Amino acid sequence: MPRRGTKLTNQFFVLCLCIFVANHLKFMRELKYIEALNEALLEEMEREEKVFVVGEEVGALGGGFGATKGLLERFGPKRVLTTPISESGFTGLGVGAALTGLRPVVEIMYLDFITTAMDQVVNQAAKLKFMSGNTVEVPLVIRMPYGVGTREAAQHSQSLEAWFMHVPGLKVAMPATAYDAKGLLKTAIRDNDPVVFIENRMLYFKAEEVPEGEWLVRFGEAAVKREGKDLTLVALSGMAPKALEAAEAVAGEISVEVIDPRTLVPLDMETIVDSVKKTGRLLITHEAPVRGGVGGEILRQAQEHCFDFLDAAPVVLGGLNTPIPFSPPLEDVCVPQTADVIAKIREMTE
């Protein structure tokens, strides 16, 4: 009898192990940022008939970088609308369709191209609800990849998030991870206001462990990526991985708290302010030119709330005030690199 009991216990143990492994395999998997966006679109289109995607090459090619891959086959050309090269026209198509209750997701192939559609974003999408006395809504998402890294020169490499943050009536999301890309895009699609969704092209093909199934990431909730006590490092999108590398490099000497705001409008200043009150030092970093950038705005708000807690002058480490050059070594100096972040951390904590 005891032997039989042992056997049962062993079987029970093996069964538990199998369930654990199966669950683990089922619930966690590797996902690239671009695949996360694709999953978000697919799930939201499955969930809600009113959601459709529109833009250049969104059909057979699956979008400029693959975010809409497979959607044409699944949902047909009415819900996956490939357009002529007419950013103003098809962005406006999205705004107009949103006025009637549909939920369009407009893809702009490169953020730089939105310049040809700025009237539709700034004067139409951002203002129609307001100007109508809140009688209409514009549940629209405009997705666009930003930034440097692919060496595509000055008209395919810009970081223009500050423009959109400056226009009342728009929400602005800027995910740095596959997890946030999916969760924020799903939230953006369900939001009843226009959302400018700025994606990082260099992070598109970076994979990470994420759960299976569905999740949402709420707007206005910053992510504390690493806790620390000596310095608060706020890093936007593409700078978030570099900020984590820098924090790791100085760990042991300097304890750095890394925060990714995830959305710029709404902006979670509470998390940033609480952190600065703890650390006494604030460094903000982004790839956009430092002049007139988002960093200056975060710094302004932080000073209003925690000036008395600061032990050092707060700093914005942004990009150079220049159009982005093509040549790789020149491009590299235009945006902060991990070494620049490390140097600035050391300088501020000397």
Add this chain to the structure above:
Amino acid sequence: MKPEIALRALETMYRIRLFEEMGKTRYNQNRMNGNFLGAFHSSIGQEAVPTGVSLALRRDDYVFSTHRGHGHALARGLDVKKVMAELRGKTDGCSGGRGGSMHLFDTSLGFLGGNGIVGGGLPLALGTAYSAYYRGTDQVTVCFFGDGAASQGTFHEALNMAALWKLPVVFVCENNCYAVMTHVRETVCIANVADRASGYGMPGCVVDGNDVLAVYQRTEEAVCRARQGGGPTLLECKTYRIDSHCMMLPEIRADNEIAGWKEHDPIRRWEKHLVENNIAGRGECEKLRAGVEAEIEEADRFAEESRYPDAEGFRKEIAGI
């Protein structure tokens, strides 16, 4: 055109004319007291265009207007009192005083706003038309724009895509001869904006924009085609803006040019047509006009008495955004 529709057309044109005259009076009085109330773009002389177009529409259709949109709104059936109050920035205005003269809305009538950006509404119209196709309804979108907007890039983009996908939209170009003070012959080198339609693969049609019957008939054909899946139409209504571009700018056009166009006044022409064809007598027309006059005076009183929005409440409302 049935007699009751013919009379409704006359009443609508009276309403637009008298509204514009009252609006101008109040605008100028305010301005003399040092209060600017926007720019006030009068549509006097162009009344037949929105009137004829709107008569051909169904209640669930969509309409996009322009900066010169009082006539579009009134012809579509927006409440005169609410439009007047909006022009004065009052809380009872159709946009609660947040839009003003250039941003009149009424979603219950599918009236999705004027637009302060010349050509800004063309892509939006593409969107509502696509939405009707998407949802499988037979709603038609009408997009008003001027000869000036025909030179914007959005005109090209919207017309190309509308024709490409055969969307149910009627592009109504109100060619009033002027973009601010620049004559259309200085901005377009062909005789008609509508001639461009063939280049996009859609029918184009030129109509006398001061003839309400002609506007109605041509619009009805275009709307019918759009509703049946036949795609878009570019309808050019040739008319003339009797007033200056807006109340802030002086008149620089030749007196005889303006006087010449006054001879083609769309309202007088329609009165004459109704009388000569025994559809209505002079007395009936006058009675109709008197009724509209009383309505406009009531709207003026309503706008005057309506409160201004509460600035502190507004401050609180936007604080969290």
